[in-house]
Amino acid sequence: MQVTKGSGDQGIDVIAYSGGKKYGIQCKYYTSPVGNHAVQEAFAGAKYYNCDVAVVMTNNTFTLAARELAKKTGVLLWENSKVSQSANSFWLTKFIGIFVCIVGHAPCGACE
Numbered sequence: 001m002q003v004t005k006g007s008g009d010q011g012i013d014v015i016a017y018s019g020g021k022k023y024g025i026q027c028k029y030y031t032s033p034v035g036n037h038a039v040q041e042a043f044a045g046a047k048y049y050n051c052d053v054a055v056v057m058t059n060n061t062f063t064l065a066a067r068e069l070a071k072k073t074g075v076l077l078w079e080n081s082k083v084s085q086s087a088n089s090f091w092l093t094k095f096i097g098i099f100v101c102i103v104g105h106a107p108c109g110a111c112e
Contacts, residue, residue: 010044021052054074060080
């Protein structure tokens with residue numbers, strides 16, 4: 001697993017491996033639902049890093065537009081990931097994404 005650099009990461013925050021697949025994960029710690037721009041970033045970033053699976057993970061939910069785009073592009077949406085409120089929340093979200101990939105469990109029904 002690898003945490004990408006903060007700037008110029010091409011839309012992928014974490015690269016993780018599980019079950020012989022390479023996951024490109026975009027992490028969003030938001031106070032409102034995540035829109036389709038995050039799905040676009042994850043899709044493009046996963047292609048850039050030659051990932052097998054693109055994922056957007058958030059502590060919140062996703063807009064209808066994001067859900068529709070994810071369904072069309074095959075991007076997985078992991079929502080309602082619980083992270084404590086702190087200055088380190090962004091980094092905690094990244095590491096939760098790594099953990100989720102390692103154990104092979106997505107915390108929502110979007111990837112079923």
